[in-house]
Amino acid sequence: MENTYLIKTEKLVKVYPMGQQSLVALDGIDLAFTEGEFAGLVGPSGSGKTTLLNIIGSLDVPTSGSAMTMGKKIEELSHQEAAELRNKHIGFIFQTFNLLPVYNVFENVEFPLLLLEYTASERKRAVMESLERVHLQDRWKSKPSQLSGGQSQRVAIARAIVKKPAIVLADEPTANLDAENSHNVLRIMENLNRDLGTTFLFSTHDEKVIGYLRRKISLIDGKAAKDEKITDALKGSN
Amino acid sequence: MIKFILKGIFRDRSRSLFPIIVVIGGVMLSVVLYSWMKGFEKDIVRANANFRSGHLIIMSKAYSGNSDQMPNDLAYIGCSDLIGDLNNEHPGIIWQPRIRFAGLIDVPDENGETMSQGPIVGLGADLISPSTIEPDVLNLNGAIVSGGLPLKAGEMLITDELAQRLNIKPGQTATIITTTMYGSLTTFNMVVCGTIRFGIAAMDRGLVIADIGDIRRGLDMNDAAGEIVGFFSNGSYLAERAESVAESFNMDNSGSGDDFAPVMYTLLEHSGLAATLKMYKSVSGVLISIFITAMSIVLWNAGLLGSIRRYGEFGIRLAIGESQGHLYRFLIAESTLIGLFGTIIGTAFGLLFSLYLQEVGINISSMLKNASIVISDVLRAQITPTSYIIGFVPGLAATLLGSSISGIGIYRRQTSQLTKEFEA
Structure with a gap:
């Protein structure tokens, strides 16, 4: 049964030392996510959303408890193993897009495939397919500085999905976008989730994002206060 | 990647x-x-090698003790034989006799009266013989400012700075006033054939260079020289070889106790360059x-x-x-x-x-x-x-x-x- 979970946390605790004192960012989180979910961690700033995403994405390690992603215990992974996990199974989307400014759109999307040692023709096919999914196939030569915020975030999405990861972790993906671009980006991610079966896990406090979620986990002071499934009927009411 | x-x-x-x-x-x-x-x-x-010490230098023991004063009364006599022996023993080294002297140069006017006069340091070196390397060693061709090199006996070069100070030009005759090897006053006339500039301030102030034959005649130094300088034929100073040659030479010539016996120094020893x-x-x-x-x-x-x-x-x-x-x-x-x-x-x-x-x-x-x-x-x-x-x-x-x-x-x-x- 456990194997069906892509992500599972048990009594997950993360404490940041702050001088003499310490800050409890996550306080005993128990969550599990299966394939194809479109879920969000919702809560105010400082509630632990990003910390939880970082641990699930093997960018950080728990202080105690356990986090398992794609069957790998995050706390037991070496740096190399964590990098392999991210490389093969996880795509990241950040609030500030985080495109590499000296590379053009094609090269930014291509980068994860270089690490996976795809051949040039495989890379070209995958990059163009990924750019088509975010409707940017005509902008593959553009530099990040020549793109709007919405376009930049779509490139970041293309980069996250180009290797067809099982999980995409999106940290406040619409925070720097206007309403129209936010909806465009969210619809693209929704389509990818439906077409590719990719699990999307958001951290957000943006109502626009929340409106697209099929599962909403409310984090308050590092605790999972509420975990609710949102049916289509409920989504319609949002 | x-x-x-x-x-x-x-x-x-x-x-x-x-x-x-x-x-x-x-x-x-x-x-x-x-x-x-x-x-x-x-x-x-x-x-220092080209203008002072060569790569190796031979002087009489007595001369070497006061060489800065150019004491030609203590010069080595019998240079031809010594150079002949050295050529046989060290074929890779070219030996040249030199005479340094101090004196006055007197430039006459058209009536033969002194027009200008000044102190000089003179250098007699082999400038004329066909096999000489001295013009190259002293870079005379590169140093010429006006006129040309001495081609025959009785010609001399003077530094351009001195020529300007004395108001003398190539083609004019000047009189060298100095002392012979035996201490008597001597004067002899020479024609200025060219003016030179070495770019070495200490030399450019007042140097006269003439063929050693003329200087020997003028200073009564037949087959004598204050210094015999040796240059490695490849043009570079070879410190270890120089030390070895000097050591061997001095060992062969140190036994007599004669003040006029030759003694050899390396460039670094003689010039204080070491x-x-x-x-x-x-x-x-x-x-x-x-x-x-x-x-x-x-x-x-x-x-x-x-x-x-x-x-x-x-x-x-x-x-x-x-x-x-x-x-x-x-x-x-x-x-x-x-x-x-x-x-x-x-x-x-x-x-x-x-x-x-x-x-x-x-x-x-x-x-x-x-x-x-x-x-x-x-x-x-x-x-x-x-x-x-x-x-x-x-x-x-x-x-x-x-x-x-x-x-x-x-x-x-x-x-x-x-x-x-x-x-x-």
Whole structure:
């Protein structure tokens, strides 16, 4: 049964030392996510959303408890193993897009495939397919500085999905976008989730994002206060 | 991946142009400084060898004790036989007799009355015989300002500065007033055939050069010479061989106890250059080391700052799935490319500038007006094999070291923290 979970946390605790004192960012989180979910961690700033995403994405390690992603215990992974996990199974989307400014759109999307040692023709096919999914196939030569915020975030999405990861972790993906671009980006991610079966896990406090979620986990002071499934009927009411 | 690295380097000027310019500048300065120091060292040796001591010098024991005073009454007599023996024993060394003397030069007017007069230092050397090397050793062709070299007996060269002071021109006759080997006053007339300038302030003030045959006649020094100088036929001073030849010669000639027995000195012994060069080498070694170290710190910091500035980029790349080891190696590869590229260009520029300094030099004659040391007033560089590689220390090693140290941050910092730095 456990194997069906892509992500599972048990009594997950993360404490940041702050001088003499310490800050409890996550306080005993128990969550599990299966394939194809479109879920969000919702809560105010400082509630632990990003910390939880970082641990699930093997960018950080728990202080105690356990986090398992794609069957790998995050706390037991070496740096190399964590990098392999991210490389093969996880795509990241950040609030500030985080495109590499000296590379053009094609090269930014291509980068994860270089690490996976795809051949040039495989890379070209995958990059163009990924750019088509975010409707940017005509902008593959553009530099990040020549793109709007919405376009930049779509490139970041293309980069996250180009290797067809099982999980995409999106940290406040619409925070720097206007309403129209936010909806465009969210619809693209929704389509990818439906077409590719990719699990999307958001951290957000943006109502626009929340409106697209099929599962909403409310984090308050590092605790999972509420975990609710949102049916289509409920989504319609949002 | 290499293509990816190169694209990044060339497109991001702050990653390529600025670091490369810093490396080029640092390497170029290092190469020029090193070559210039070497050139200065070689100039000192060459000037002293050519104009004073040869690579080896033979004098009578008595003359050698007061050689600065040019005591020709103590000169060595029987030069022909001695030179003949030396030629047989040391075929790789060319021996030339020289006579130095001090005196006055008197320039008459059209009535034969003294028009101008001044003190001189005279040098008699073999300028006329077909096999002589002296015009080349003394670089007389290069030193000619007006007129030409002596072609026959009775002709002499005087320095241009002296000629201007005495208002004498090539073609005019002047009288040399000095003492013979035996202490009596002597005067003899010679025709000025040319004026010369060596670029050595101590010599350019008042030197007269004539063929040794004329000087021997004038000073009554038949088959005698104050000094017999020897030059290695390849033109370079060979310290170990010089010491060996001098030691062997002195061993053969030291038994008689005769004050007029010949004694041989090496260039370094006679000119006092040994201590000077030792000190110069130490000082220049320290200076070059300090400079190379300073340059290394500058370039190390450039590498350090360049990498620290990119911590955010490293964070996002780690998030995408690049391993820390791969990223670190990527950083090192980038630094190697920048360091290598900058070092090669910097070395090329440094060598070009050094070549200019080697061929043309920098004239410092205005600083040497009253100098009495035999030193060229044109400072020149000397390109040596080390000049080609010295720049790699600051250019490549220091840049790599800077990147290697700053790259450790990739391992020390939390990956999630690095990602935040990108967002900041």
